[in-house]
Amino acid sequence: MLSHITIVLVGTTHPGNIGAVARAMKNMQMTNLRLVAPKIFPSADATSRASGADDILSRATVCDTLREAIADCQVVFGASARSRTISWPELTPRECVTEIFEKHAGEKIAIVFGREHSGLTNEELDMCRYLLHIPCNPAFSSLNLAAAVQVVCYELFVAAGSAQRKAIGDRGETPLATAEQMESFYDHLYQTLIDIDFTQADKSQSIMRRLRRIYNRIELDTKEVDILRGILRMSQGHKKSQKQSS
Template identity: 60%
Template sequence: MLSNIRIVLVATTHPGNIGAAARAMKNMGLSDLALVTPKIFPSDEASARASGADDILESARVFDDLDAAVADCHRVIGASARLRTIAWPQLTPRESAELAMGDAGRHKTAIVFGREHAGLTNEELERCHFLLHIPCNPDFSSLNVAAAVQVITYELFQATRAGAPPNTAKEQEPLATGEQMESFHKHLVQTLFDVGFLHERKSSPSLTRKLRRIFNRALLEQSEIHMLRGILTAVQHRLGTRDVPRGS
């Protein structure tokens, strides 16, 4: 079950944190590590901090952006010490583990950790279905990224031992992957431009962010994505426009 859980580190500055995260993963039985634009990797310091988890480092994949790192994942959980202006569905480490393990045999989950100094950007958080917040001392609430990885991997390991309750909400159809969701979001934004709901100079980024939140929260199935994109395409055909995504 843990083989379907991916730990993603975004723009890690200190290679020692990559090694410590790899060690935490191996301690708790995880093996899928993805790195998004790490400042230094591979590194002797990462290997030293891994303390025997060299196989995790050797199999780690490096990506140019977060979209590529989670493209094949059905659920994305972003860790953040800061609560955001636009509320995201929020989970504790234990809730995140129970959710991820509830159907880990069928769906792949990515748990994303941001930069040491700034965490995840709002744009990166837009790619996430849930926000993972680790409760800490409010006067000193920022955890080291490797320590945060240790907390969540421990909860994942405990969930396997306890036998997490099955997630039956989406048993019939596979969930949409990150790549499918991103393609849908771009198609949606393009269509909203086409019908005049969005305008080049007047559209607020917070509006498209809220739209992302609505559809991410729904945990759409692949068949539902196909249906929604079919509706968008029909609208574009009626307008005589082409599906050339402008992004969001």
């Protein structure tokens, strides 16, 4: 029931935390772990804290970038401890599992957790469709990494138990775009905005974040991405024609 869900840890400093995460995952029947640029891995500390969940560690994939780690995933959740200045769809773990089992059944899911001290960067959160926030004491809100993963995996396990009793409906539609397809779309959109002089390369960060917020909400399918990229190509084409004719 949970084999389509991947836990991604970004830039973990302490290998013991990676081991504790593996244990928390296995306790809740989760198996897929991906590590983005861990400081130390593999490590005896990780194996020791895994307390028998070393099969999760030995199967874990190590990637250089978050983009690579989530490339094949269709829905990406990013754990966030703090409120952001730009508002973004933010879900509790319980809302998150409802999304996964009711709205995104059968799709490949990634749940991304950031560094122990600083979490995920804004650029990394930009790649996530939803922010995931664990309700907690506002005066003492930093959960241990493995504790945060434990809470989320526990909610997934409980929800999977209830979901097994429900028939899963097929969306009956074109599959959702993967994270990699969306990133390529954003690259293309960014280039187009520069080509049509809507923005300049060094001034586009806040507008791109704003546009990601818009398009992440839509949950584009693969055909729709093709259509939008077709429109971008035509917009760019005019720029080229214009330059050639001037």
